[in-house]
Amino acid sequence: MSTESLPLSGLRVIEFCWVWSGPMMGQHLADLGAEVIKVEWFKRYDLYRTRGVERLRGKIPEDVRRESSYSFQSLNRNKLGFAADMKRDEGLDLVKDIVRHSDILLENFTVGTLDRLGLDSAELERLNEKLVVISLSATGRGSSIESLRSYGLMLSALGGYEDQIRDTKGKFLGSPTFVMSDPNAALFGVFAALAGTLHARETGRGATYECSQVEGVASLMNTPPRDQGPAPALQGIFATSDGDFAAVTQPANATSLAYPLEPDAFAAWAADHPLENVLNLVRADGGIATKVTSLADTETSEEFAGTDVRQPIDHPISGPRDLVATPWLIDGQRPPLRSPAPLLGGDTDDVMQRVLGYDDARISAIHEAGIVDEPA
Numbered sequence: 001m002s003t004e005s006l007p008l009s010g011l012r013v014i015e016f017c018w019v020w021s022g023p024m025m026g027q028h029l030a031d032l033g034a035e036v037i038k039v040e041w042f043k044r045y046d047l048y049r050t051r052g053v054e055r056l057r058g059k060i061p062e063d064v065r066r067e068s069s070y071s072f073q074s075l076n077r078n079k080l081g082f083a084a085d086m087k088r089d090e091g092l093d094l095v096k097d098i099v100r101h102s103d104i105l106l107e108n109f110t111v112g113t114l115d116r117l118g119l120d121s122a123e124l125e126r127l128n129e130k131l132v133v134i135s136l137s138a139t140g141r142g143s144s145i146e147s148l149r150s151y152g153l154m155l156s157a158l159g160g161y162e163d164q165i166r167d168t169k170g171k172f173l174g175s176p177t178f179v180m181s182d183p184n185a186a187l188f189g190v191f192a193a194l195a196g197t198l199h200a201r202e203t204g205r206g207a208t209y210e211c212s213q214v215e216g217v218a219s220l221m222n223t224p225p226r227d228q229g230p231a232p233a234l235q236g237i238f239a240t241s242d243g244d245f246a247a248v249t250q251p252a253n254a255t256s257l258a259y260p261l262e263p264d265a266f267a268a269w270a271a272d273h274p275l276e277n278v279l280n281l282v283r284a285d286g287g288i289a290t291k292v293t294s295l296a297d298t299e300t301s302e303e304f305a306g307t308d309v310r311q312p313i314d315h316p317i318s319g320p321r322d323l324v325a326t327p328w329l330i331d332g333q334r335p336p337l338r339s340p341a342p343l344l345g346g347d348t349d350d351v352m353q354r355v356l357g358y359d360d361a362r363i364s365a366i367h368e369a370g371i372v373d374e375p376a
Contacts, residue, residue: 001330001333001334001335001336003033003338005033006032006033006330006335007032007033007330008029008032008033008034009033009034010033011029011033011034011035011103011104011197012034012035012037012101012102012103012104012355013026013029013030013034013035013036013037013102013103013104013105013106013193014037014039014095014098014099014102014104014105014106015036015037015038015039015079015105015106015107016039016105016106016107016109016114017038017046017106017107017108017136018045018046018047018048018108018109019046019047019048019108019151019182020048020075020152020182020183020186021108021136021152021181021182021183021185021186021189021213022106022107022108022136022186022189023038023046023048023072023075023076024075024182024183024186025106025108025134025136025186025189025190025193026038026075026076026079026106027074027075027076027077027078027079027186028186028187028190028326029104029190029193030077030078030079031077031078031325031326031328031335032326032328032335033335034104035080036078036079036080037079037080037082037098037102037347037351037355038076038079038080038081038082038342039082039083039084039086039095039098040081040082040083040344040345041083041084041085041086041091042083042344042345042374042375043375045066045344046072046076048069048071048072048075049066049067049069049072049344050065050066050069050072051069051070051071051072052069052070052071053065053068053069056068063344064317066344067315067316067317067318067341067343067344068317068318070321072341073313073315073318073321073323073340073341074323074324074341075341076341076342077313077323077337077338077339077340077341078337078338078339079339079341079342080342080346080347080350080351081342081343081344081345081346081347081348082098082345082347082348082351083344083345083348083372083373083374084348084371084372085370085371085372086117086118087117088371090366090369090371091371091372092117092118092119094352094356094366094371094372095119096119096123096127097356098351098355098356099119099124099127099128099131100127100128101355101356102128102131103130103131103132103197103200104131104132104133104134104193104196104197105124105131105132105133105134106134106136106189106193107133107134107135107136108135108136108137108185108189109137110137110138110147110148110149111135111137111139111140111141111143111147112147114135121133121208124208125206128206129204129205129206130200130204130205130206131200131206132193132196132197132200132206132207132209133206133207133208133209134189134192134193134196134209134211135208135209135210135211136185136186136188136189136211136213137210137211137212137213138150138154138155138212138213138214139158139212139213139214139215140210140211140212140214140215141210143212143214152179152180152181152182152213153175153179153181155179155181155185155213155214155217156175156179156180156181156217157174158214158217159181159213159214159215159216159217159218159220159221160217160218160221161175161179161180161181161217161220161221162174162175162179164221167236169263180217180220181213181214181216181217182213184213184216184217184220185211185213185216185217188211188216189209189211192209192211193209196209229252230252230253231252232249232250232251232252232254233250233251233252233253233254233261234248234249234250234254234261234262234263234266234287235248235249235250236248236263236266236267237292238266238267238270238271238278239267239270239271240270240271240273240274240275240278241270241271241272241273241274242274242275244274244275244291244292245275245291245292246270246275246278246279246282246289246290246291246292247289247290247291247292248266248270248278248282248287248288248289249287249288249289250282250285250286250287250288251286251287254285254286254287255285256281256285258281258284258285259281259282275291279291295324298310298324299322308325308334309324309325309327309334310322310323310324310325311323311325311334311336311337312337313337313339313340314340315340315341316340316343317343323337325337344374345372345373345374348372349363352366352372
């Protein structure tokens with residue numbers, strides 16, 4: 001499948017995003033063919049560049065460490081990397097020039113960050129009246145806590161999600177690690193970006209769409225629960241004797257002579273039996289049971305057999321890696337991984353030449369002024 005045949009081919013996005021929710025917006029758009037230009041600076045880059053490689057600080061060169069994160073490479077594949085010092089007028093002017101040539105602007109900073117950088121709503125409209133701006137802050141502009149700096153776990157807690165994560169006896173657990181607020185907010189942002197683009201093309205006018213990540217969580221919590229009938233006789237995730245975990249559900253009318261149905265007693269029983277035995281016995285009694293798999297397991301698991309959801313990509317620093325590609329198929333074909341995640345500022349010259357139309361002399365002058373190159 002060629003880039004030109006993808007549904008968002010020809011759409012240009014400038015991305016001021018970091019960590020998870022914002023870059024995931026750009027990932028979805030890029031996977032579907034949009035040209036996404038990720039703007040960073042060497043002293044202020046996306047924190048996920050070092051996600052999972054924090055302990056390698058000082059052990060490998062920093063310009064290698066910041067390019068080695070699996071999380072960053074997954075969230076930022078198919079994008080271009082542009083570096084500019086936006087605290088200098090010349091750097092800000094460069095970025096403004098990209099804004100003039102873009103259809104969508106994405107950002108997930110604290111409210112007011114772009115304003116302080118010189119890219120408030122009025123300035124963005126002056127630069128490009130057709131621009132669709134997606135602002136994905138923690139709480140949304142106008143909130144009494146709009147200046148809150150936070151990560152997903154806090155936002156899930158504020159939106160009511162964490163309170164729902166309890167054990168079978170009602171004891172509060174909460175999320176142990178990754179939470180749903182980031183990917184949930186990213187999808188709300190993508191919906192707004194696409195709807196805004198359709199509207200801008202019809203009317204010739206863009207708009208700013210502000211999405212509160214906390215409100216995105218609360219909107220899911222406000223979904224009316226469906227009637228699920230009687231509570232299951234047994235439901236949970238249980239450790240097995242061989243170090244695996246089984247996800248088990250037995251319907252309300254279940255009976256079994258092979259194992260107890262009381263959760264604590266079942267947990268003790270499962271801990272004495274290998275995974276395969278637990279799965280077979282639960283299924284034999286009419287229950288539902290499956291292994292809890294890791295991402296690494298998907299390479300060989302039967303559920304993923306015959307799919308191309310895992311695709312190889314060759315990164316210039318970390319080398320060959322498999323990434324989980326987009327879950328969409330278009331007429332039976334999966335959009336390809338066209339390029340690895342960008343090196344910090346790795347496509348700056350290409351963007352200046354191809355997108356902005358600068359000639360070699362102007363590009364050389366920009367480099368000489370130290371606007372786009374890593375400070376010594």
